[in-house]
Amino acid sequence: MRLGLVIDLDTCVGCQACAVACKQWNTSGTTGPLSDLNAYDADPTGTWFNRVRTFEYNPQDAPESGGTKTVHFPMSCLQCEDAYCVSVCPTGATYKRKEDGIVLVDQDKCMGCNYCAWACPYGARELDAQSGTMKKCTLCVDRIYDEALPEAERQPACVLTCPTSARMFGDFDDPDSEVSKTVAARDGQALMPELGYTPTNSYLPPRKSVHVPIIETIDNKQAVSGSAERWINKLLGL
Amino acid sequence: MRPVFSVIAFTVLSGAGYGMFCISAILSILNLDSGWPMAMRIAIAALAFALITCGLFCSMFHLANPVNAWRSLSRIRTSWLSREALFALAFYPLSALWVYQWLYAEPMLVLSIAVVLLALVTVYSTGMIYACLRTIRAWNTEQTPGNYILLALASGSFIVYAFCAMSGIHAPVLTALVLAFTGVAAFAKLAYYTWLAKIPKTKSSTAFALGTGEVKLIDTGHSAGNFLTREFGYRIGLSRALLLKATVILLVFIIPVAAVVFKVAALTSVFIALAMMGGLLIERWLFFAEAEHCVNTYYK
Numbered sequence: 001m002r003l004g005l006v007i008d009l010d011t012c013v014g015c016q017a018c019a020v021a022c023k024q025w026n027t028s029g030t031t032g033p034l035s036d037l038n039a040y041d042a043d044p045t046g047t048w049f050n051r052v053r054t055f056e057y058n059p060q061d062a063p064e065s066g067g068t069k070t071v072h073f074p075m076s077c078l079q080c081e082d083a084y085c086v087s088v089c090p091t092g093a094t095y096k097r098k099e100d101g102i103v104l105v106d107q108d109k110c111m112g113c114n115y116c117a118w119a120c121p122y123g124a125r126e127l128d129a130q131s132g133t134m135k136k137c138t139l140c141v142d143r144i145y146d147e148a149l150p151e152a153e154r155q156p157a158c159v160l161t162c163p164t165s166a167r168m169f170g171d172f173d174d175p176d177s178e179v180s181k182t183v184a185a186r187d188g189q190a191l192m193p194e195l196g197y198t199p200t201n202s203y204l205p206p207r208k209s210v211h212v213p214i215i216e217t218i219d220n221k222q223a224v225s226g227s228a229e230r231w232i233n234k235l236l237g238l
Numbered sequence: 239m240r241p242v243f244s245v246i247a248f249t250v251l252s253g254a255g256y257g258m259f260c261i262s263a264i265l266s267i268l269n270l271d272s273g274w275p276m277a278m279r280i281a282i283a284a285l286a287f288a289l290i291t292c293g294l295f296c297s298m299f300h301l302a303n304p305v306n307a308w309r310s311l312s313r314i315r316t317s318w319l320s321r322e323a324l325f326a327l328a329f330y331p332l333s334a335l336w337v338y339q340w341l342y343a344e345p346m347l348v349l350s351i352a353v354v355l356l357a358l359v360t361v362y363s364t365g366m367i368y369a370c371l372r373t374i375r376a377w378n379t380e381q382t383p384g385n386y387i388l389l390a391l392a393s394g395s396f397i398v399y400a401f402c403a404m405s406g407i408h409a410p411v412l413t414a415l416v417l418a419f420t421g422v423a424a425f426a427k428l429a430y431y432t433w434l435a436k437i438p439k440t441k442s443s444t445a446f447a448l449g450t451g452e453v454k455l456i457d458t459g460h461s462a463g464n465f466l467t468r469e470f471g472y473r474i475g476l477s478r479a480l481l482l483k484a485t486v487i488l489l490v491f492i493i494p495v496a497a498v499v500f501k502v503a504a505l506t507s508v509f510i511a512l513a514m515m516g517g518l519l520i521e522r523w524l525f526f527a528e529a530e531h532c533v534n535t536y537y538k
Contacts, residue, residue, distance in 0.1 A: 053457065
Protein backbone atom coordinates (compact mmCIF):
# COMPACT_ATOMS: atom_id res chain seq x y z
CA MET A 1 0.00 0.00 0.00
CA ARG A 2 1.30 3.40 -0.90
CA LEU A 3 -0.99 6.01 0.62
CA GLY A 4 -0.86 9.61 -0.45
CA LEU A 5 -2.74 12.61 -1.75
CA VAL A 6 -3.57 14.02 -5.14
CA ILE A 7 -3.98 17.79 -5.30
CA ASP A 8 -5.85 19.32 -8.20
CA LEU A 9 -4.28 22.68 -9.03
CA ASP A 10 -7.11 23.36 -11.45
CA THR A 11 -9.81 23.17 -8.80
CA CYS A 12 -8.11 24.57 -5.70
CA VAL A 13 -9.47 28.05 -4.93
CA GLY A 14 -7.03 28.86 -2.12
CA CYS A 15 -9.68 28.99 0.59
CA GLN A 16 -7.20 27.65 3.20
CA ALA A 17 -9.89 25.30 4.61
CA CYS A 18 -7.53 22.34 4.33
CA ALA A 19 -4.84 24.21 6.26
CA VAL A 20 -7.30 25.10 9.01
CA ALA A 21 -8.84 21.62 9.17
CA CYS A 22 -5.38 20.08 9.48
CA LYS A 23 -4.44 22.51 12.22
CA GLN A 24 -7.65 21.76 14.09
CA TRP A 25 -7.39 17.98 13.80
CA ASN A 26 -3.81 18.08 15.03
CA THR A 27 -4.72 20.06 18.13
CA SER A 28 -4.50 16.63 19.73
CA GLY A 29 -3.67 13.20 18.36
CA THR A 30 -0.38 11.53 17.55
CA THR A 31 1.71 14.66 17.12
CA GLY A 32 0.07 16.66 19.86
CA PRO A 33 -0.83 20.34 19.74
CA LEU A 34 0.70 22.44 17.02
CA SER A 35 2.08 25.45 18.78
CA ASP A 36 1.07 29.04 18.13
CA LEU A 37 3.26 31.80 19.49
CA ASN A 38 2.13 35.41 19.90
CA ALA A 39 -1.16 34.34 18.41
CA TYR A 40 -2.87 37.65 19.14
CA ASP A 41 0.14 39.93 18.84
CA ALA A 42 1.81 41.70 15.96
CA ASP A 43 4.12 38.90 14.90
CA PRO A 44 2.29 35.58 15.23
CA THR A 45 3.99 32.37 14.26
CA GLY A 46 3.05 28.74 14.49
CA THR A 47 3.46 25.19 13.30
CA TRP A 48 1.34 24.15 10.33
CA PHE A 49 1.54 20.90 8.41
CA ASN A 50 -0.31 22.15 5.39
CA ARG A 51 0.39 25.54 3.83
CA VAL A 52 -1.40 27.00 0.83
CA ARG A 53 0.60 29.52 -1.17
CA THR A 54 -0.66 31.41 -4.20
CA PHE A 55 1.33 31.95 -7.35
CA GLU A 56 0.84 33.68 -10.64
CA TYR A 57 1.75 31.45 -13.54
CA ASN A 58 2.55 32.89 -16.93
CA PRO A 59 2.73 30.06 -19.47
CA GLN A 60 4.23 32.34 -22.14
CA ASP A 61 2.77 30.28 -24.93
CA ALA A 62 -0.44 32.19 -25.42
CA PRO A 63 -2.98 32.01 -26.90
CA GLU A 64 -3.02 28.18 -26.74
CA SER A 65 -2.54 28.08 -22.99
CA GLY A 66 -5.12 30.69 -22.14
CA GLY A 67 -2.84 33.29 -20.57
CA THR A 68 -1.74 34.02 -17.00
CA LYS A 69 -3.30 31.97 -14.23
CA THR A 70 -3.58 32.32 -10.49
CA VAL A 71 -2.57 28.96 -9.05
CA HIS A 72 -3.19 28.07 -5.42
CA PHE A 73 -0.60 25.62 -4.21
CA PRO A 74 -1.30 23.57 -1.07
CA MET A 75 1.79 21.79 0.20
CA SER A 76 2.15 19.20 2.90
CA CYS A 77 4.45 16.21 3.21
CA LEU A 78 4.64 14.39 -0.10
CA GLN A 79 5.39 11.03 1.63
CA CYS A 80 8.35 10.37 -0.67
CA GLU A 81 9.38 6.87 -1.66
CA ASP A 82 13.08 7.69 -1.21
CA ALA A 83 12.45 9.99 1.70
CA TYR A 84 15.88 11.44 2.36
CA CYS A 85 14.56 13.04 5.53
CA VAL A 86 14.34 9.50 6.92
CA SER A 87 17.91 8.65 5.87
CA VAL A 88 19.50 11.73 7.44
CA CYS A 89 17.74 11.51 10.79
CA PRO A 90 20.46 10.65 13.32
CA THR A 91 18.17 9.45 16.11
CA GLY A 92 15.85 7.30 14.01
CA ALA A 93 12.89 9.40 15.15
CA THR A 94 11.71 9.72 11.56
CA TYR A 95 10.58 6.53 9.87
CA LYS A 96 8.65 5.43 6.82
CA ARG A 97 6.04 2.78 7.51
CA LYS A 98 6.34 -0.33 5.39
CA GLU A 99 2.65 -1.15 5.36
CA ASP A 100 1.39 2.12 3.92
CA GLY A 101 4.41 4.30 3.18
CA ILE A 102 3.47 7.08 5.58
CA VAL A 103 6.48 9.01 6.92
CA LEU A 104 6.14 9.84 10.60
CA VAL A 105 8.16 11.41 13.40
CA ASP A 106 8.37 9.67 16.75
CA GLN A 107 7.97 12.58 19.15
CA ASP A 108 9.66 10.61 21.96
CA LYS A 109 12.89 10.20 20.00
CA CYS A 110 13.29 13.46 18.11
CA MET A 111 16.01 15.78 19.39
CA GLY A 112 15.03 18.73 17.23
CA CYS A 113 18.27 19.07 15.28
CA ASN A 114 16.49 20.35 12.12
CA TYR A 115 18.49 18.04 9.87
CA CYS A 116 15.38 16.47 8.34
CA ALA A 117 13.98 19.92 7.58
CA TRP A 118 17.22 20.76 5.75
CA ALA A 119 16.82 17.55 3.74
CA CYS A 120 13.20 18.21 2.74
CA PRO A 121 12.97 20.18 -0.52
CA TYR A 122 9.28 20.94 0.00
CA GLY A 123 9.39 22.52 3.44
CA ALA A 124 7.13 19.81 4.82
CA ARG A 125 8.82 19.62 8.21
CA GLU A 126 8.74 22.24 10.91
CA LEU A 127 10.31 22.57 14.30
CA ASP A 128 7.59 23.01 16.87
CA ALA A 129 8.84 25.73 19.20
CA GLN A 130 7.03 24.40 22.26
CA SER A 131 7.81 20.70 22.02
CA GLY A 132 11.30 21.15 20.57
CA THR A 133 10.62 18.34 18.11
CA MET A 134 10.09 18.19 14.37
CA LYS A 135 6.53 17.78 13.19
CA LYS A 136 5.00 17.05 9.81
CA CYS A 137 1.87 15.87 8.06
CA THR A 138 0.89 12.44 9.41
CA LEU A 139 -1.55 11.78 6.54
CA CYS A 140 -4.02 11.68 9.44
CA VAL A 141 -2.79 8.23 10.36
CA ASP A 142 -4.91 8.55 13.50
CA ARG A 143 -8.03 9.11 11.38
CA ILE A 144 -7.63 6.70 8.49
CA TYR A 145 -7.38 3.61 10.70
CA ASP A 146 -9.80 4.74 13.39
CA GLU A 147 -12.56 2.14 13.58
CA ALA A 148 -14.68 4.44 15.72
CA LEU A 149 -15.19 6.79 12.77
CA PRO A 150 -17.68 5.98 10.01
CA GLU A 151 -15.90 4.60 6.99
CA ALA A 152 -16.57 7.65 4.84
CA GLU A 153 -14.77 9.81 7.43
CA ARG A 154 -11.65 7.66 7.60
CA GLN A 155 -9.80 10.11 5.38
CA PRO A 156 -7.38 12.95 6.11
CA ALA A 157 -9.07 16.04 7.54
CA CYS A 158 -7.88 18.19 4.63
CA VAL A 159 -9.43 15.86 2.05
CA LEU A 160 -12.81 15.75 3.81
CA THR A 161 -13.03 19.49 4.23
CA CYS A 162 -12.05 20.66 0.77
CA PRO A 163 -15.15 22.42 -0.63
CA THR A 164 -14.08 22.04 -4.26
CA SER A 165 -12.93 18.42 -3.93
CA ALA A 166 -9.46 19.45 -5.00
CA ARG A 167 -7.84 16.89 -2.70
CA MET A 168 -8.03 13.13 -3.07
CA PHE A 169 -6.70 10.40 -0.83
CA GLY A 170 -6.00 6.79 -1.65
CA ASP A 171 -3.64 3.96 -2.43
CA PHE A 172 -1.32 4.62 -5.36
CA ASP A 173 -0.41 0.94 -5.53
CA ASP A 174 -4.02 0.08 -6.35
CA PRO A 175 -4.62 0.77 -10.06
CA ASP A 176 -8.38 1.00 -9.48
CA SER A 177 -8.22 3.63 -6.75
CA GLU A 178 -9.48 7.13 -7.35
CA VAL A 179 -5.99 8.59 -7.00
CA SER A 180 -4.37 6.18 -9.48
CA LYS A 181 -7.06 6.74 -12.06
CA THR A 182 -6.99 10.52 -11.67
CA VAL A 183 -3.21 10.68 -11.93
CA ALA A 184 -3.33 8.65 -15.13
CA ALA A 185 -6.18 10.67 -16.64
CA ARG A 186 -4.86 14.13 -15.78
CA ASP A 187 -1.11 13.40 -16.00
CA GLY A 188 -0.34 14.01 -12.33
CA GLN A 189 3.14 15.38 -11.67
CA ALA A 190 5.71 14.91 -8.94
CA LEU A 191 7.41 18.02 -7.62
CA MET A 192 11.17 18.39 -8.24
CA PRO A 193 11.62 14.78 -9.45
CA GLU A 194 15.24 15.52 -10.44
CA LEU A 195 16.21 15.44 -6.74
CA GLY A 196 15.44 11.73 -6.68
CA TYR A 197 13.06 11.74 -3.70
CA THR A 198 10.23 10.09 -5.72
CA PRO A 199 7.33 11.82 -3.96
CA THR A 200 4.13 9.83 -3.60
CA ASN A 201 1.78 12.81 -3.60
CA SER A 202 0.82 13.97 -7.05
CA TYR A 203 -0.15 17.39 -8.35
CA LEU A 204 -2.62 17.70 -11.22
CA PRO A 205 -1.68 20.58 -13.49
CA PRO A 206 -4.41 22.99 -14.57
CA ARG A 207 -6.24 21.76 -17.61
CA LYS A 208 -5.10 23.38 -20.81
CA SER A 209 -7.90 25.64 -21.97
CA VAL A 210 -8.86 24.86 -25.53
CA HIS A 211 -8.39 27.67 -28.00
CA VAL A 212 -11.74 28.04 -29.71
CA PRO A 213 -11.44 29.53 -33.22
CA ILE A 214 -13.84 32.39 -33.81
CA ILE A 215 -15.51 32.66 -37.19
CA GLU A 216 -15.70 36.27 -38.31
CA THR A 217 -19.23 36.80 -39.70
CA ILE A 218 -18.57 40.36 -40.79
CA ASP A 219 -15.20 41.53 -42.00
CA ASN A 220 -15.03 44.82 -40.15
CA LYS A 221 -12.70 46.38 -42.63
CA GLN A 222 -15.16 45.92 -45.49
CA ALA A 223 -18.49 46.70 -43.85
CA VAL A 224 -19.95 50.17 -44.31
CA SER A 225 -20.91 50.38 -40.65
CA GLY A 226 -17.30 49.55 -39.79
CA SER A 227 -15.89 52.41 -41.82
CA ALA A 228 -18.40 54.84 -40.33
CA GLU A 229 -17.36 53.63 -36.87
CA ARG A 230 -13.73 54.19 -37.69
CA TRP A 231 -14.41 57.70 -39.04
CA ILE A 232 -16.27 58.67 -35.86
CA ASN A 233 -13.49 57.21 -33.71
CA LYS A 234 -10.90 59.20 -35.65
CA LEU A 235 -12.96 62.35 -35.23
CA LEU A 236 -13.23 61.82 -31.51
CA GLY A 237 -9.55 61.06 -31.26
CA LEU A 238 -10.09 57.58 -29.94
CA MET B 239 20.30 29.28 5.60
CA ARG B 240 20.12 31.05 8.92
CA PRO B 241 23.65 30.95 10.41
CA VAL B 242 23.53 29.25 13.80
CA PHE B 243 26.40 30.26 16.07
CA SER B 244 26.39 26.95 17.94
CA VAL B 245 27.08 24.97 14.74
CA ILE B 246 29.61 27.54 13.48
CA ALA B 247 31.53 27.39 16.77
CA PHE B 248 31.32 23.59 16.79
CA THR B 249 32.79 23.08 13.32
CA VAL B 250 35.53 25.74 13.68
CA LEU B 251 36.67 24.80 17.20
CA SER B 252 36.52 21.04 16.78
CA GLY B 253 38.10 21.31 13.33
CA ALA B 254 41.07 23.17 14.79
CA GLY B 255 41.37 20.58 17.57
CA TYR B 256 41.36 17.67 15.13
CA GLY B 257 43.86 19.56 12.96
CA MET B 258 46.16 20.00 15.95
CA PHE B 259 46.05 16.27 16.71
CA CYS B 260 46.62 15.48 13.05
CA ILE B 261 49.70 17.67 12.66
CA SER B 262 51.19 16.53 15.98
CA ALA B 263 50.69 12.88 15.04
CA ILE B 264 52.17 13.47 11.56
CA LEU B 265 55.27 15.06 13.08
CA SER B 266 55.46 12.18 15.55
CA ILE B 267 55.32 9.70 12.66
CA LEU B 268 58.16 11.60 10.94
CA ASN B 269 60.01 11.58 14.29
CA LEU B 270 60.45 15.36 14.15
CA ASP B 271 59.01 16.06 17.62
CA SER B 272 61.80 14.56 19.71
CA GLY B 273 63.01 18.00 20.82
CA TRP B 274 59.60 19.17 22.00
CA PRO B 275 59.53 19.84 25.76
CA MET B 276 57.01 18.02 27.96
CA ALA B 277 55.28 21.23 29.01
CA MET B 278 54.61 22.18 25.40
CA ARG B 279 53.28 18.70 24.58
CA ILE B 280 50.91 18.83 27.55
CA ALA B 281 49.74 22.30 26.52
CA ILE B 282 49.14 21.24 22.89
CA ALA B 283 47.22 18.13 23.93
CA ALA B 284 45.19 20.05 26.50
CA LEU B 285 44.26 22.81 24.06
CA ALA B 286 43.36 20.33 21.31
CA PHE B 287 41.13 18.37 23.70
CA ALA B 288 39.60 21.61 24.97
CA LEU B 289 38.84 22.83 21.45
CA ILE B 290 37.17 19.56 20.45
CA THR B 291 35.18 19.30 23.68
CA CYS B 292 34.13 22.93 23.59
CA GLY B 293 33.04 22.49 20.00
CA LEU B 294 30.95 19.40 20.75
CA PHE B 295 29.43 21.15 23.76
CA CYS B 296 28.49 24.13 21.58
CA SER B 297 26.80 21.82 19.06
CA MET B 298 24.40 20.65 21.77
CA PHE B 299 22.93 24.15 21.87
CA HIS B 300 21.66 23.60 18.34
CA LEU B 301 19.27 20.93 19.59
CA ALA B 302 15.76 21.98 20.52
CA ASN B 303 15.26 18.77 22.52
CA PRO B 304 18.72 17.73 23.76
CA VAL B 305 17.39 15.09 26.15
CA ASN B 306 17.29 12.74 23.12
CA ALA B 307 20.80 13.65 21.95
CA TRP B 308 22.16 10.25 23.01
CA ARG B 309 19.98 8.67 20.34
CA SER B 310 22.01 10.42 17.62
CA LEU B 311 24.36 7.42 17.56
CA SER B 312 21.68 5.05 16.32
CA ARG B 313 21.63 5.64 12.56
CA ILE B 314 25.25 5.31 11.43
CA ARG B 315 24.10 3.27 8.46
CA THR B 316 22.37 6.19 6.77
CA SER B 317 23.05 9.45 8.56
CA TRP B 318 26.30 11.43 8.40
CA LEU B 319 25.36 13.23 11.59
CA SER B 320 25.15 9.88 13.34
CA ARG B 321 28.51 8.80 11.89
CA GLU B 322 30.14 12.07 12.95
CA ALA B 323 28.83 11.62 16.49
CA LEU B 324 30.26 8.09 16.60
CA PHE B 325 33.69 9.10 15.25
CA ALA B 326 33.87 12.11 17.56
CA LEU B 327 33.18 9.90 20.57
CA ALA B 328 35.55 7.17 19.39
CA PHE B 329 38.29 9.78 18.98
CA TYR B 330 38.45 10.43 22.73
CA PRO B 331 39.79 7.06 23.93
CA LEU B 332 42.08 6.73 20.90
CA SER B 333 43.56 10.21 21.30
CA ALA B 334 43.87 9.75 25.07
CA LEU B 335 45.97 6.64 24.43
CA TRP B 336 48.02 8.50 21.84
CA VAL B 337 48.64 11.45 24.18
CA TYR B 338 49.80 9.09 26.94
CA GLN B 339 52.21 7.47 24.47
CA TRP B 340 53.29 10.92 23.18
CA LEU B 341 54.09 12.17 26.69
CA TYR B 342 55.39 9.16 28.55
CA ALA B 343 56.15 6.24 26.23
CA GLU B 344 58.05 5.23 23.12
CA PRO B 345 56.48 6.45 19.84
CA MET B 346 53.96 3.97 18.47
CA LEU B 347 53.57 4.31 14.71
CA VAL B 348 50.24 2.47 14.53
CA LEU B 349 48.68 4.71 17.15
CA SER B 350 49.83 7.90 15.42
CA ILE B 351 48.53 6.71 12.05
CA ALA B 352 45.21 5.78 13.66
CA VAL B 353 44.90 9.24 15.22
CA VAL B 354 45.59 10.95 11.89
CA LEU B 355 43.06 8.79 10.08
CA LEU B 356 40.30 9.09 12.70
CA ALA B 357 40.78 12.86 12.97
CA LEU B 358 40.51 13.21 9.18
CA VAL B 359 37.51 10.89 9.00
CA THR B 360 35.73 12.84 11.75
CA VAL B 361 36.25 16.17 10.00
CA TYR B 362 35.23 14.55 6.70
CA SER B 363 32.01 13.31 8.30
CA THR B 364 31.30 16.79 9.64
CA GLY B 365 31.64 18.19 6.13
CA MET B 366 29.50 15.41 4.67
CA ILE B 367 26.64 16.33 7.00
CA TYR B 368 26.21 19.39 4.80
CA ALA B 369 27.49 18.04 1.50
CA CYS B 370 25.07 15.11 1.26
CA LEU B 371 22.01 17.40 1.11
CA ARG B 372 20.75 17.72 -2.44
CA THR B 373 18.42 20.49 -1.34
CA ILE B 374 21.21 22.99 -0.78
CA ARG B 375 23.08 23.52 -4.01
CA ALA B 376 25.87 25.57 -2.39
CA TRP B 377 26.80 22.67 -0.12
CA ASN B 378 26.17 19.71 -2.39
CA THR B 379 29.74 19.39 -3.68
CA GLU B 380 32.85 17.43 -2.74
CA GLN B 381 34.45 20.82 -2.08
CA THR B 382 32.53 21.02 1.19
CA PRO B 383 34.20 18.17 3.10
CA GLY B 384 37.45 19.02 1.28
CA ASN B 385 37.37 22.60 2.59
CA TYR B 386 36.47 21.40 6.08
CA ILE B 387 39.54 19.13 6.15
CA LEU B 388 41.91 21.71 4.63
CA LEU B 389 40.82 24.48 7.00
CA ALA B 390 41.06 22.15 10.00
CA LEU B 391 44.61 21.23 9.00
CA ALA B 392 45.55 24.84 8.27
CA SER B 393 44.22 26.17 11.59
CA GLY B 394 45.48 23.24 13.66
CA SER B 395 48.97 23.36 12.17
CA PHE B 396 49.24 27.13 12.68
CA ILE B 397 48.29 26.79 16.35
CA VAL B 398 50.97 24.11 16.82
CA TYR B 399 53.42 26.39 14.96
CA ALA B 400 52.56 29.19 17.41
CA PHE B 401 53.31 26.81 20.31
CA CYS B 402 56.69 25.98 18.79
CA ALA B 403 57.44 29.66 18.27
CA MET B 404 56.57 30.41 21.92
CA SER B 405 58.87 27.58 23.06
CA GLY B 406 61.66 28.76 20.79
CA ILE B 407 61.66 25.54 18.76
CA HIS B 408 62.94 25.65 15.20
CA ALA B 409 60.67 23.37 13.14
CA PRO B 410 61.29 23.72 9.40
CA VAL B 411 59.10 20.78 8.37
CA LEU B 412 56.23 22.09 10.48
CA THR B 413 56.70 25.51 8.91
CA ALA B 414 56.59 23.94 5.45
CA LEU B 415 53.44 22.00 6.36
CA VAL B 416 51.75 25.17 7.68
CA LEU B 417 52.50 26.96 4.43
CA ALA B 418 51.40 23.97 2.36
CA PHE B 419 48.11 23.43 4.20
CA THR B 420 47.28 27.14 4.31
CA GLY B 421 48.22 27.58 0.66
CA VAL B 422 46.12 24.68 -0.57
CA ALA B 423 43.24 25.73 1.72
CA ALA B 424 43.40 29.26 0.29
CA PHE B 425 43.35 27.97 -3.26
CA ALA B 426 40.43 25.62 -2.49
CA LYS B 427 38.46 28.35 -0.73
CA LEU B 428 38.93 30.81 -3.58
CA ALA B 429 37.91 28.10 -6.03
CA TYR B 430 34.79 27.49 -3.94
CA TYR B 431 33.88 31.19 -3.84
CA THR B 432 34.33 31.40 -7.61
CA TRP B 433 32.21 28.29 -8.15
CA LEU B 434 29.55 29.60 -5.75
CA ALA B 435 29.22 32.86 -7.65
CA LYS B 436 28.46 30.92 -10.82
CA ILE B 437 25.82 28.44 -9.64
CA PRO B 438 22.31 29.44 -10.68
CA LYS B 439 19.91 30.69 -8.02
CA THR B 440 17.25 28.17 -7.03
CA LYS B 441 14.58 28.36 -9.67
CA SER B 442 13.15 25.04 -10.53
CA SER B 443 10.61 24.75 -13.29
CA THR B 444 9.75 21.32 -11.97
CA ALA B 445 8.86 22.66 -8.53
CA PHE B 446 5.32 23.60 -9.52
CA ALA B 447 4.14 20.84 -11.89
CA LEU B 448 2.86 23.58 -14.17
CA GLY B 449 5.26 23.25 -17.08
CA THR B 450 7.64 25.83 -18.47
CA GLY B 451 6.74 29.41 -17.81
CA GLU B 452 7.27 32.06 -15.21
CA VAL B 453 5.95 31.49 -11.68
CA LYS B 454 5.70 34.38 -9.28
CA LEU B 455 4.64 34.33 -5.63
CA ILE B 456 1.54 36.37 -4.86
CA ASP B 457 0.59 35.20 -1.39
CA THR B 458 2.57 33.13 1.09
CA GLY B 459 -0.61 32.09 2.93
CA HIS B 460 0.53 33.63 6.20
CA SER B 461 0.83 37.23 7.34
CA ALA B 462 3.98 36.80 9.45
CA GLY B 463 7.05 34.59 9.49
CA ASN B 464 7.20 30.88 10.16
CA PHE B 465 9.83 28.19 10.71
CA LEU B 466 10.55 27.94 6.98
CA THR B 467 11.06 31.66 6.41
CA ARG B 468 13.20 31.97 9.52
CA GLU B 469 15.36 28.90 8.95
CA PHE B 470 15.75 29.13 5.17
CA GLY B 471 14.92 32.70 4.25
CA TYR B 472 18.18 34.31 5.38
CA ARG B 473 19.64 36.71 2.82
CA ILE B 474 22.95 38.48 2.66
CA GLY B 475 23.75 41.46 0.50
CA LEU B 476 26.45 41.12 -2.16
CA SER B 477 28.64 43.96 -0.89
CA ARG B 478 28.49 42.64 2.66
CA ALA B 479 29.39 39.16 1.45
CA LEU B 480 32.35 40.49 -0.52
CA LEU B 481 33.61 42.47 2.47
CA LEU B 482 33.37 39.41 4.70
CA LYS B 483 35.10 37.22 2.12
CA ALA B 484 37.97 39.74 1.92
CA THR B 485 38.21 39.64 5.72
CA VAL B 486 38.32 35.84 5.66
CA ILE B 487 41.08 35.76 3.03
CA LEU B 488 43.08 38.30 5.04
CA LEU B 489 42.70 36.72 8.49
CA VAL B 490 42.77 33.04 7.57
CA PHE B 491 45.29 32.97 4.72
CA ILE B 492 47.31 36.12 4.05
CA ILE B 493 48.26 37.17 7.59
CA PRO B 494 49.17 33.67 8.89
CA VAL B 495 51.29 32.95 5.79
CA ALA B 496 52.99 36.35 6.14
CA ALA B 497 53.60 35.63 9.82
CA VAL B 498 55.35 32.37 8.94
CA VAL B 499 57.32 33.76 5.98
CA PHE B 500 58.50 36.86 7.86
CA LYS B 501 59.13 34.91 11.09
CA VAL B 502 57.17 37.25 13.35
CA ALA B 503 57.69 37.30 17.09
CA ALA B 504 56.27 34.37 19.03
CA LEU B 505 53.65 36.37 20.92
CA THR B 506 52.50 37.95 17.66
CA SER B 507 51.91 34.53 16.17
CA VAL B 508 49.65 33.71 19.13
CA PHE B 509 47.51 36.74 18.36
CA ILE B 510 47.55 35.84 14.68
CA ALA B 511 46.33 32.34 15.57
CA LEU B 512 43.43 33.92 17.47
CA ALA B 513 42.70 36.19 14.52
CA MET B 514 42.80 33.14 12.24
CA MET B 515 40.15 31.47 14.38
CA GLY B 516 38.07 34.63 14.22
CA GLY B 517 38.45 34.62 10.45
CA LEU B 518 37.34 30.98 10.36
CA LEU B 519 34.23 31.83 12.37
CA ILE B 520 33.42 34.43 9.72
CA GLU B 521 34.14 31.92 6.95
CA ARG B 522 31.78 29.38 8.51
CA TRP B 523 29.15 32.09 9.01
CA LEU B 524 29.36 32.88 5.30
CA PHE B 525 29.12 29.18 4.49
CA PHE B 526 25.68 29.23 6.06
CA ALA B 527 24.56 32.70 5.01
CA GLU B 528 25.32 32.19 1.33
CA ALA B 529 23.68 28.78 1.05
CA GLU B 530 20.19 28.76 -0.40
CA HIS B 531 17.72 25.98 0.33
CA CYS B 532 15.53 24.94 -2.60
CA VAL B 533 12.37 25.50 -0.54
CA ASN B 534 12.93 29.18 -1.33
CA THR B 535 11.58 28.36 -4.79
CA TYR B 536 8.17 28.45 -3.15
CA TYR B 537 8.85 31.83 -1.58
CA LYS B 538 9.84 33.77 -4.68
